[in-house]
Amino acid sequence: MLVVMKPHATQSEIDAVVEKISALGLMPHPIPGAQRVAIGITGNKGALEAELFIFMPGVADAIRVSQPFKLVSREVKEEDTVLDVGGATLGGNAVAVIAGPCSVESKEQVLEAAHGVKRHGATFLRGGAFKPRTSPYEFQGLGEEGLKLLAIAREATGLKVVTEVMDPDDLAMCAEYADVLQVGARNMQNFSLLRKLGALRKPVLLKRGPSATIKEFLMAAEYILANGNYQVALCERGIRTFETMTRNTLDLNAVPVLKSLTHLPVVVDPSHGIGLRKHVPAMARAGIAAGADALIVEVHPCPEKALSDGHQSLAIPEFAALMEQVRVIAGAIGRPL
Amino acid sequence: MLVVMKPHATQSEIDAVVEKISALGLMPHPIPGAQRVAIGITGNKGALEAELFIFMPGVADAIRVSQPFKLVSREVKEEDTVLDVGGATLGGNAVAVIAGPCSVESKEQVLEAAHGVKRHGATFLRGGAFKPRTSPYEFQGLGEEGLKLLAIAREATGLKVVTEVMDPDDLAMCAEYADVLQVGARNMQNFSLLRKLGALRKPVLLKRGPSATIKEFLMAAEYILANGNYQVALCERGIRTFETMTRNTLDLNAVPVLKSLTHLPVVVDPSHGIGLRKHVPAMARAGIAAGADALIVEVHPCPEKALSDGHQSLAIPEFAALMEQVRVIAGAIGRPL
């Protein structure tokens, strides 16, 4: 259920609703909007009676939410959520770009990548310190050393740092160094990790699992919001299909569908989505044209020497050319970069 | 094998190569290019020796083709194939738009649709007279009556007619009324139909099967070319995946991959690709941004009353708005509409 307050409801009227929800043994989620406050209710087993709330002062309406997802739903919050990450934004009208290497490999590499992507318009730096690899015998990332290098790159460039957290034990450490914590596709339904991220109140970039439906994707985000963290962005990065010529099948259908169902920002990852360096720019353009709020792109100073994902990483000049195209496409639909 | 002639090879030099191929019991496929002629060879079981041809006058090279598809491959013909359909083109730098109703329902409906899409920039009219329906109890199309109405609409508007042929028995009839014959997704591997279209020498729009790999898609086109018809366009219309919120999963990855593998024009069908009217424009934009040469869009004067696919058809004002966006996106990557 969602209790929608009148535009000029007072704080004490809002507080009264929150208290009543708590008194019923349920959990209130006040969601401030540009016009008015709405209060989501979770924790109820069956349907709640609207009569419990609609006669309270300052309440405009109490509506049942028809989807299984609640807090992530546009029915609950109509306006776009904009993540404000120390001044850099994700969501809203402007298109943001997150770029950087798959793995952090060395100070030189990460600094060169960071300066390169900053120069051409990225506002976030991506880079993995903990790498989920199919094989236990492959490079697993530099760990804390990698996090420190990312922090150095942030200091040098002003870019905000996005990095993946795999293990709940590393959560505090990652949160210390990073600005946005990424949940990898394989961990999309690692519910214990999601719950802990909900408690942490640090922006989260949640990647869609390779075989997750859009509904499951939204429910995974719901785990984070239901635990109190509303700063979540959703990333489409390709699903698993029968096609083998491309690494994944980038499901751009998901972009307009998600944008209509949820207020959370939607990010597209063309690098994993197609997995072929020469075709990444085409899919980045298509992602923006489909309505994505941001891109996350793998960029490496020297893709041929990358320890992971070199086959899908752009060199800095390729990234520069891509940014030109993205700027034009975004402009064509009225969005600044 | 592909025999590449020198830029200024004479016709008699070309003929000599063709004759030698025939004399070997194989099939020659001369492919004229802007610079020079190449001659594809099909019908061989194993690899051929380059020595058979490289010492002949006018021959520049004889190269083995590494892919299982030959005549559709860019290795065999580097320049884009442009279908010239009585003056309207499909392929090349300009972006084309095919639009119209799912099914032809009445003279009023098809004329209204045709005038509407023509007014906003379409150059081809789509419309089904024979409809492949999952159930034998659903509307199966008007048959020849529908074809006649399409011809009337062509006369009235100058639009070229694209319509699906399902049954080889109807091939001659469809060819009489239509300008481009469409092979539906379910018939992509109906090899007897493909062979007959190869013999017919009428432009073909081949739709990708819902579970066809890109390689199988190209091999299906190869059936048409190998039987002598080089006028083929390929249409990505969504593949079948586990996602159920959308009718299909539009595989835009296939666009840049196809454009790099084949010289044939690539068309995107956002209507079937997502199956949700309100999201068709986003996917049409994305298709163009990904590099498609054309769009095929379902448009109906009154989608609410359509006998088929009303839920994914645009009304004419929606189509008009879409064309504005497509024009801008195409322009952003240097392509006129």
Added chain:
Amino acid sequence: MLVVMKPHATQSEIDAVVEKISALGLMPHPIPGAQRVAIGITGNKGALEAELFIFMPGVADAIRVSQPFKLVSREVKEEDTVLDVGGATLGGNAVAVIAGPCSVESKEQVLEAAHGVKRHGATFLRGGAFKPRTSPYEFQGLGEEGLKLLAIAREATGLKVVTEVMDPDDLAMCAEYADVLQVGARNMQNFSLLRKLGALRKPVLLKRGPSATIKEFLMAAEYILANGNYQVALCERGIRTFETMTRNTLDLNAVPVLKSLTHLPVVVDPSHGIGLRKHVPAMARAGIAAGADALIVEVHPCPEKALSDGHQSLAIPEFAALMEQVRVIAGAIGRPL
């Protein structure tokens, strides 16, 4: 709608119902059962009123059918359909085995295969004369010559012949030589072919398309029944998934689901279902344990030399060993071979 007659309804009572249905402009499908006759009605757009029939003499009930498929449904006909092919049966309690080479290659090959599979208990001979191949450059079958060889093998062994028909133009020819006409997976939704098979009244083995849902599979069979041919068997032969270690993913879930939804016999094809010779016996056993009524297995006198599908064909001694296992598994669930 299904009109269910009383157990002892007279022929003239049945005729009266049939006439009334025809008079309404609909199509009656009388379906004789062991206990009583039911009459399926197709051709209606909306729901029919039960009152139209329930007061007529001899009528027990008139029930609306809830599924989109009607004539194939167990709601319409409760007892198993048993195909009687000149004495050999498909369906019912006994388990049948169809075996033979992928392609007919020569008289020696087909006779050796036929005698081999007959000796170990097969009652049907499979063999392709027209082969649907992904590439136009691969072996396409011997055509009519192949059909003649199959007929010779039938004469020599008494096995009934199952062969694929690809082209409606070949239908009459195939029907002349074969006992059961197979529709290949790629043609499952070739509706013009299905309609013609409906008119032909020859038993049909319909293979599930690689990306067809169970519902679409049943609707494809419905096309054949709705056109008047009730002699149809359904064959699960593997669906397309993301797994690449096996040729297809044999969907044995479909066996009990189909058996509960339809009265038609269900056949399992372990050869295409897994595509790996050494694992065919395990999947054949599993198919029978899941409740299939028959198996269709590729057997070649010398798989190493097969012109097609050698990697998934059993040699005759392997087939002999498989039949031993199948006999025991079938017996374990009370079914003779």
Added chain:
Amino acid sequence: MLVVMKPHATQSEIDAVVEKISALGLMPHPIPGAQRVAIGITGNKGALEAELFIFMPGVADAIRVSQPFKLVSREVKEEDTVLDVGGATLGGNAVAVIAGPCSVESKEQVLEAAHGVKRHGATFLRGGAFKPRTSPYEFQGLGEEGLKLLAIAREATGLKVVTEVMDPDDLAMCAEYADVLQVGARNMQNFSLLRKLGALRKPVLLKRGPSATIKEFLMAAEYILANGNYQVALCERGIRTFETMTRNTLDLNAVPVLKSLTHLPVVVDPSHGIGLRKHVPAMARAGIAAGADALIVEVHPCPEKALSDGHQSLAIPEFAALMEQVRVIAGAIGRPL
């Protein structure tokens, strides 16, 4: 690389090889077999030279392993791994059955289920205390209270307890109460959890992820073995496909493929594999016929009242009937229950 010792190699010869591997900075994995010991080597970046080992006393051979998975491979260990769980075995010739409720709900429920499944031949009790649910608002399990009830049921029946661990923080607690720790499908590539289970040395039942390839499934098991725990069983529980009539698509192809690639026991879960109570027995029979070493089946004293998965749980009389069938099918291929 795998160093294979001679049948009668002494312990000191084995130790010398182990020391040499360690001295090279690599990790030795001695694998005792019935005939002889083999020593797997992991941690090398490129290929190793066989000459490093083949001249050492007691060494029969040093062979390169061709698959990306090593320790789980039959190339490394030919004989079946049999998990010995306090006397109850999983793997080897006898077929084992794990049965019990989806979730532990109460003492009465778990005891009734345990006594019921024990009476009909199960040797392991399954039951969830921590439940991974798509929605944060669904029943999440009883937690430690559930583990205690499972331990009580073990005491009462002698059944060994299998339960899922979701959160690394709960690992020690789960390990204290359970005999076998289950990794759920959604966590198959939760590499930090896998590493910790590798260090724990408690038997693990690893479920295949819904979109995991067979290769990825084996690589996930490899993470556990590479960290030192060789007591792992693999469970096929259905993959995600386009089919919607069944909950998942049980991929029984995976059974013979896994049995040929790995020495680890293979378990089939027909309950999740088809998700329809009335069809669970057919798929359980098929799983055994395909060669599975064990079944894991959801059984509830009253499926209609289950807090989770009631639609796919068997009542105890249904389980009893299933066990009769399984016993006969297993016997048909020479395996006792």
